[in-house]
Amino acid sequence: MNISEAARRSGLSTKTIRYYEDIDLIAPAQRGDNGYRRYDTAAVEELHFLARAREVGFDLKECRQLLGLLRDSHRQSRHARDLVLEKSAQLGRRIQQLRAMQSVLETLAQRCHGDEGPECAILEDLAGASEPVK
């Protein structure tokens, strides 16, 4: 199949597939007589694997590791598990960060009248001291 069909089946865009080939994340696709890339189901499965891994938060460097494991019949499942657990922890930390930011925003919004006047607790607070000058 051609690249657009592979894209449809894998959940990646054609641009992204070419990009992944470009950065050697995947092997160069086979080519037809016309120079078009050709994909078999094995190739599409790899692309789909990448799409899924990206969806759950792995970056391309980590995807590379995961692909390495996927292809390695002598792998240890422990390695995959470690990657997943670390990524989950990372997401947890990021979520905490975003929550903290959100709670600051909520507090700011509460303290602001939000009317037609220029007096605004939000702007005052953002302008004011967050940490004292050390």
Add this chain to the structure above:
Amino acid sequence: MNISEAARRSGLSTKTIRYYEDIDLIAPAQRGDNGYRRYDTAAVEELHFLARAREVGFDLKECRQLLGLLRDSHRQSRHARDLVLEKSAQLGRRIQQLRAMQSVLETLAQRCHGDEGPECAILEDLAGASEPVK
């Protein structure tokens, strides 16, 4: 004061301050006879405002709007409040996304032995169908 002192007080790096000037987020700094940038407390306050706004999740485009409000004595506090509430909602959506990703990862981790063997539910799941081919 010179740029490094302004950086220390505002919480931005010198690189970032120059960058903000470069993209016209802030007005060009005054210059001393030696060509060095010079900052007064008003300038530092603006830098600090930016640092705080970035910390709570505003992007530079939004920071530009916030700065506009900060400088405008005829502003309506409603505008600032709207920006804050929208940003909070945005963070909320992002948090939900990350949580969903995390929960997928947790499920994957649970289903994997995580031992020395090659059999791995994680890799199988990521490789397997997420959505049927339509």
Add this chain to the structure above:
DNA sequence: GCTTGACCTTCCAGTTGATGGAAGGTTTAC
């Protein structure tokens, strides 16, 4: 007067993970 180190300057390149678009070749259907 000279050196050393800590400043400062500009400019260019790289990061991440794509995406948009131009210019042009191919295929398919009518």
Add this chain to the structure above:
DNA sequence: GTAAACCTTCCATCAACTGGAAGGTCAAGC
């Protein structure tokens, strides 16, 4: 024959910086 829908490569762009090179300035100490 021609139009639409593919495909190709290559180059530019996005956000928000950061790193580093090459070079000017300044203050302290000898």
